[in-house]
Every structure is written in C-alpha cells, then in structure tokens.
Amino acid sequence: MTTAITGLGVCSPGGVGVPALWEALATGHAHRPAVAEFDVEGATLRSAGRVPGHDTDGAWRTLDLAETAVREAVEGLDEELVRETALVLGTTDPGVVLPGRFAGDLAAACAQRTGLGGEAITVANASASGAAAIGVARDLVAAGEARVAVVGGADAITDLAFLGLNSLRTLGPNGCRPFSAQRRGIGLSEGAAVLRIERLDDDTACTPLAVLTGCGLTNATGHLAAPGADGIELAVRMALDDAGIEPNEVDFVNTHGPGTRRGDNAEADALRSVFGDALPGIPVNSVKGVLWHLQGGAGAVEAVACVLSLVHGAITPTWGSEPIDPAFADLDLVGGDAPRHVPGLRTALTISCGLGGMNTALVLRRP
Secondary structure (H helix, E strand, O other), rough: EEEEEEEEEEEOOOOOOHHHHHHHHHOOOOOOOOOOOOOOOOOOEEEOOOOOOOOOOOHHHHHHHHHHHHHHHHOOOOOOOHOOOOOEEOOOOOOOOOOOOOOHHHHHHHHHHHHHOOOOOEEEEOHHHHHHHHHHHHHHHHOOOEEEEEEEEEEOOOOHHHHHHOOOOOOOOOOOOEOOOOOEEEEEEEEEEEEEEEEEEOOOOOOOEEEEEEEEEEEOEEOEEEEEEHHHEEEHHHHHHHHHOOOOHOOOEEEEOOOOHHHHHHHHHHHHHHHHHHHHHHHEEEEEHHHHHHHHHHHHHHHHHHHHHHHHOOOOOOOOOOEEEHHHHEEEEEEOOOOOOOOOOOEEEEEEEEEEEEEEEEEEEEO
C-alpha cells in the first residue's frame, strides 16, 4: 500500500529542524565536538556528532531528542488527529530504562510527552532500527490500525555504544569516509528523525511531500559486525517488488555508506547485482560523511534526506569520500561541494544495515 509522507522532524549534528538538516547536507557542516562526559583515552576516535543546543544528560537525552523531532513533525496537525496518531521509534539500546519507566519504553514515554494517543511501539534492529520502524508504521497504517503514524529513530551518545564500537574496531580515526580509499571506520553521532505518514486518499491531512511505496527487511549475514551483500541485495529486491517497480526506474540511491571496509564493499556488490550494467548511470550518495552515524536514527534521517532530495530535485554530496577508492569506479558517487540538481528526479532508494545482519531498504517517490 502507498502511504503519504506529510510531515518531517529532525534534530541532528547539522542542527535542529528540517531546514538545518538540508543546509548541513548541502554544505558539509556539522557539530562534532570532543567527547567529554566519559573517558575516551586510547580510543581510535575522540569526538562525536552532537545536536547543538541540547544539554540534557543521561537516560533522558534520547527521549528529549525524540520529542524535539516528533513535535516538529506534528506541527500544525489537528489536535484531535494528534490524539489518534501512533508513534513507532527505533533505537539501538531499548534496554535503557528511563527513570520511573520500564525498559523498551522510549516510544510510550515520547508519545505521552507529545500528546500522541495511538499505539506506541519501540523497535530495535541495530543501526537499521529507524528504517525498520518505518516499515512497521507503514504496516500499521495499511492495516487501518492507525490513520496517522509518526515514525523514525533516536539515539544519544553513550559510553556503552561509543566504547563498545571502539572495542570492535569499528570507529575510524577521521569519522565516516564513505567509499573513500582512506576509509577506516565510522564516526558515532546522536540525533532523532521522524516522518509523519498517513493513508494516501481524499482524507489525507496535508499535501504529501513524498510517498512511501516499498519496503524490504532481511536478517542475513555471515559476520556479526559486517553486512553481507546477499542480505542487502534481497532487501533491495523486496523493496522494489513491494513498490511494483523495476530497477531501471530508480533515479538515485542513498546508501548506508558507513565508511567501513567490509560495509561499503558489500553494499556496492549488492547494488551491482541488482542494477547490473545500469549502475554507473544511477547517482549514489551517503550522508554519513557529514552527519556521521546516528545509530538508531540513521535510517530515519536518511529517509528524511531522500524526501528532501525529491522535494528540492537535487542530491547532496558524499562528503569525505575523496579520494574515492578505485574499487568503486563504477559508481556515480555524487561529489563536489554543492547538491547536484537532477531534472525529473522522482524515485529514491535508501538502504540501512545493522549489526547482526539487519538490512532495510525503502522506496520513496514524488507524489
């Protein structure tokens, strides 16, 4: 079922609000200060992407970030409809217990703060959590269990996540360098991003910014800490089939593009399998070069970025990719220092991958 995307909300290292996100992606500027609240001596990387202007610490920070994004997404919506709206939030650490609440209560706590009275569901699919949550919310709307849903992901920087990824040798000394010959791992960030989705019919509350036409989710990998090309390929094919389109109808691909050796290679191999000889003619990008990795919010902020690309008719650069690894010479990786305007830009594919083989692909189109 096709669902309309009628609202967006974001807070990221690029700033608070949707306009700030587009500006960050277009210019490559983001807030990435040194980590100060826990000891990072000896870590490969000692800075992290932060949402400027948010000073809350501890367990409340993820909730505060989610609340900021949700409030932006429902701004202007009729109060009665807000009280019926469902909330689905992805996060990498559902076991964090908010004071006075149970583990896994992030969505419920955020719904109470923002007045959303429909179902509240927390999704945990590692770094694919935000994107997987979008699939869950789409199914709620399609099944008639929610007329409107706000969906996305949120995570704050914690010592567990930061130092845990450092121990796995996943952090890179220069943060995310997608598809670069100098890539050595990821940079960790915090933030939240959500989309407001609803049935695409005569009762749709607002003019759609875009439509969500396809979703594919898989759990398949041969390595806990690295995605496998087969699992990514399957997720993409499922999403295209769900959308009812052929690969040659995709106008650009927003990759997971974390800047890890295995991750970028597996994703490129999956794209080669899906698109074949047509791949060099399809623009490809990654937003992680500027935002770094928003953990559970990554897939959601990248879906928002795709919507903005469709609205603006332009694809933002893959910051940090130079010099490009010769292994990706067949990719039309969007570079430069400004968005690439693409006449007739209509269909976007976005891919998210998580530890343990969690893969999600979404197809977004102009209405």
